[in-house]
Structures are given as C-alpha cells and as structure tokens.
Amino acid sequence: ESAVPQVDRKVPNILVTGTPGTGKTTTSELIAQATGLSHVNVGDLVKEKQLHEGYLEEFDTHVLDEDKLIDELEDIMSEGGKIVDFHSCGIFPERWFDLVLVLRADTNVLYPRMENRNYNQRKITENIECEIMQVVLEEARECYAEEIVIELPSNDIDEMESNVERVRQWVDAYKANHA
Ligand code: DAT
Numbered sequence: 001e002s003a004v005p006q007v008d009r010k011v012p013n014i015l016v017t018g019t020p021g022t023g024k025t026t027t028s029e030l031i032a033q034a035t036g037l038s039h040v041n042v043g044d045l046v047k048e049k050q051l052h053e054g055y056l057e058e059f060d061t062h063v064l065d066e067d068k069l070i071d072e073l074e075d076i077m078s079e080g081g082k083i084v085d086f087h088s089c090g091i092f093p094e095r096w097f098d099l100v101l102v103l104r105a106d107t108n109v110l111y112p113r114m115e116n117r118n119y120n121q122r123k124i125t126e127n128i129e130c131e132i133m134q135v136v137l138e139e140a141r142e143c144y145a146e147e148i149v150i151e152l153p154s155n156d157i158d159e160m161e162s163n164v165e166r167v168r169q170w171v172d173a174y175k176a177n178h179a
Contacts, residue, residue, distance in 0.1 A: 011081035018103035
C-alpha cells in the first residue's frame with residue numbers, strides 16, 4: 001500500500017457519512033454550529049450545480065458525475081474547515097479528510113425516518129439492507145486510515161448530542177495541535 005501524502009491543515013476537514021436517515025445532515029449542522037466549521041451538503045450541491053448525469057426514476061436518485069463533483073469540491077476542501085455530508089465515501093480523495101464519522105442507526109428507528117421522507121418501498125428496503133450489511137462502514141474502513149474512521153450510534157437525541165460534543169472536543173484538540 002502506498003502512503004498517503006500528509007496534508008497539514010490548520011482547521012480539519014471532516015466527512016460525515018452513513019446510510020440515508022442516520023442523521024448526517026442534522027448532525028453536520030450541529031457540528032457546524034458547535035465548531036464554526038462549514039457544512040457542505042453534497043446531495044444539495046449535486047442538485048444545485050447539476051453535478052449529475054440525470055435522474056434515475058427506478059432508483060429515485062440522481063446519477064452522480066463524480067469527476068464534476070470532485071472538481072467542484074477540490075478548491076473548497078483545500079481551504080480546510082469543511083464538514084462534508086454524503087451517503088457514500090469511496091469517491092473522495094483520501095487526503096481530503098482528517099476525520100471520518102460513520103453514523104449508524106438501528107433498523108427500527110431508520111425505517112420510520114425513511115417513511116417520513118416518503119421514500120418508495122424499494123428505496124427503503126435497499127437502505128435498510130445497506131445499514132444491516134454495514135456497507136458504508138466497510139467502505140469507510142477500506143478507503144481511509146483505520147484510526148480516523150469513527151463509528152457513531154445515532155438512534156436518539158442523546159446520542160446525537162454526545163456525538164456533537166465528542167467532535168467539538170476533537171476539533172479543539174486538532175486546532176491546538178496544528179496552531
Ligand atoms: P441523513 O442526512 O443521514 O439522511 P437526517 O439528518 O436528514 O439524515 O435525519 C433524518 C431524520 O431523522 C430527520 O428528521 C432527523 C432525524 N434524526 C436523525 N438523527 C437522529 C437522532 N440521532 N435522534 C433523533 N432523530 C434523528
């Protein structure tokens with residue numbers, strides 16, 4: 001395995017990933033408020049800037065144009081201090097991130113969250129299977145250094161608050177070490 005070139009950012013970049021409905025957007029917003037880092041919602045960016053090759057009716061999803069997305073994000077990420085929120089993590093360059101959070105939720109809480117979003121049955125089933133098989137967690141472990149990948153339970157508000165507090169402390173420590 002080749003070593004990843006170290007990028008010494010004064011303020012860290014954090015990836016928040018996980019199956020849809022695990023709480024990425026909500027948690028990222030709270031981390032942004034607690035730390036002053038800025039939240040980049042990749043799903044929204046893809047739609048706004050048309051970084052896709054069209055919409056797939058069958059899967060109720062946009063087909064990502066990965067090259068366009070990476071180009072769009074490269075300058076933003078080089079500034080540091082970004083919280084990137086996306087349901088997949090293998091498409092991003094490893095050097096972009098100092099911390100990778102994988103949010104997890106039990107299927108009995110994930111299911112109603114997706115129903116509330118009016119996801120079709122097929123999309124709900126796919127996402128539930130994805131969560132059970134820990135697809136995103138395994139992808140994160142394959143793509144990033146073991147010590148920067150953190151699995152966080154996100155079943156209720158208490159867990160969310162404790163996750164945000166933990167990240168706030170981590171960001172403070174990072175900044176102190178990179179001042
Ligand atoms: P994601 O961005 O991963 O798709 P979200 O942040 O939009 O998820 O959250 C989906 C819904 O679930 C939203 O109504 C907020 C709620 N939710 C997420 N995480 C939660 C948690 N830990 N406790 C309670 N509700 C949560």
